[in-house]
Amino acid sequence: MxxxxxNRLRVLRAELEWSxxxxxxxxxxxxxxxxxxxxxxxxxxLPLAFSLARTFKRRIEEIFEAETSRA
Amino acid sequence: MTExxxxxxxxxxxxxxxxxxxxxxxxxxxxxxxxYASPPSPPPTPAIYSTWVLYRTQIEFGLSLLAYLMxxxxxxxxxxxxxxxxxxxFVVVLPVAPAAFVIWLFVRALARLDELEKRIxxxxxxxxxxxxxxLTFGYGFLEGAGLPHLNWTYILPLMAxxxxxxxxxxxxxxx
Numbered sequence: 001m002x003x004x005x006x007n008r009l010r011v012l013r014a015e016l017e018w019s020x021x022x023x024x025x026x027x028x029x030x031x032x033x034x035x036x037x038x039x040x041x042x043x044x045x046l047p048l049a050f051s052l053a054r055t056f057k058r059r060i061e062e063i064f065e066a067e068t069s070r071a
Numbered sequence: 072m073t074e075x076x077x078x079x080x081x082x083x084x085x086x087x088x089x090x091x092x093x094x095x096x097x098x099x100x101x102x103x104x105x106x107y108a109s110p111p112s113p114p115p116t117p118a119i120y121s122t123w124v125l126y127r128t129q130i131e132f133g134l135s136l137l138a139y140l141m142x143x144x145x146x147x148x149x150x151x152x153x154x155x156x157x158x159x160x161f162v163v164v165l166p167v168a169p170a171a172f173v174i175w176l177f178v179r180a181l182a183r184l185d186e187l188e189k190r191i192x193x194x195x196x197x198x199x200x201x202x203x204x205x206l207t208f209g210y211g212f213l214e215g216a217g218l219p220h221l222n223w224t225y226i227l228p229l230m231a232x233x234x235x236x237x238x239x240x241x242x243x244x245x246x
Contacts, residue, residue: 029185036245042187 006065009038012056026055128180135176139169187245195237202237203230 013023020038024031027048036042037052044052053060089098123130143166150159181192207226214220 030188032242032245033185033187036187041245042190045186048186 002069004040004067004069005043006040006067007037007063008065009034009052009063012058012063013038016056023055027051128176128183132173132176132180135169135172139166139173142166142169191238191241191245194241195234198237198240199230199234202233 009023013020018026020034021031024034027034028051029048033042033044037044049060049064052063056063088094089096146162146165149162153159181189184192203226206229210218210221
């Protein structure tokens with residue numbers, strides 16, 4: 001059973017009209033890291049996921065969603 | 072009988088509410104709009120200061136490399152002028168101090184990377200180490216078959232080049 005993680009980062013960022021660089025600055029990471037998380041190429045660590053949730057004032061489950069697939 | 076226009080000039084405003092002598096109202100000026108300006112922005116940061124903040128690591132790195140080269144050239148010159156002196160061993164190892172500072176800066180820069188950048192660097196170092204091992208072993212076999220012997224000091228530049236190449240490859244993969 002493989003678990004892939006999807007996220008709503010791009011939508012949430014667009015709602016606040018933040019650029020990737022704006023979000024990266026708030027999180028203290030590089031813009032490339034924000035882009036890699038958004039495109040699903042990189043799954044953030046738990047501390048970074050909690051920082052994201054705090055930045056958007058949402059729960060982690062409202063940002064990230066796990067999809068289980070048989071592999 | 073002349074035809075009299077009952078309506079006044081449409082250009083002139085009709086306002087009996089305030090123009091009539093018995094009117095209790097007074098014509099007043101509309102209040103001037105108040106400009107709610109943004110709070111004054113802080114003075115622009117001097118360019119030299121922002122350069123220092125943005126490129127501090129690079130500047131420190133460049134300056135310590137320069138210090139290393141200066142101490143290296145200095146120690147070589149001093150030792151060549153005094154080849155028989157007892158203290159030449161101390162002078163020869165002097166460049167190790169600025170070199171150690173360069174390594175400290177490098178480790179500090181690695182520690183300051185974010186989690187994805189650290190992962191990219193780990194993969195790039197692994198790529199560099201593995202490819203260097205492959206190339207040196209391969210050339211070692213070729214030396215056994217008769218190719219000329221190469222100096223060991225080529226290994227570090229080779230690793231550095233492959234590390235740069237690995238960083239570019241793995242950065243591109245996370246784009």
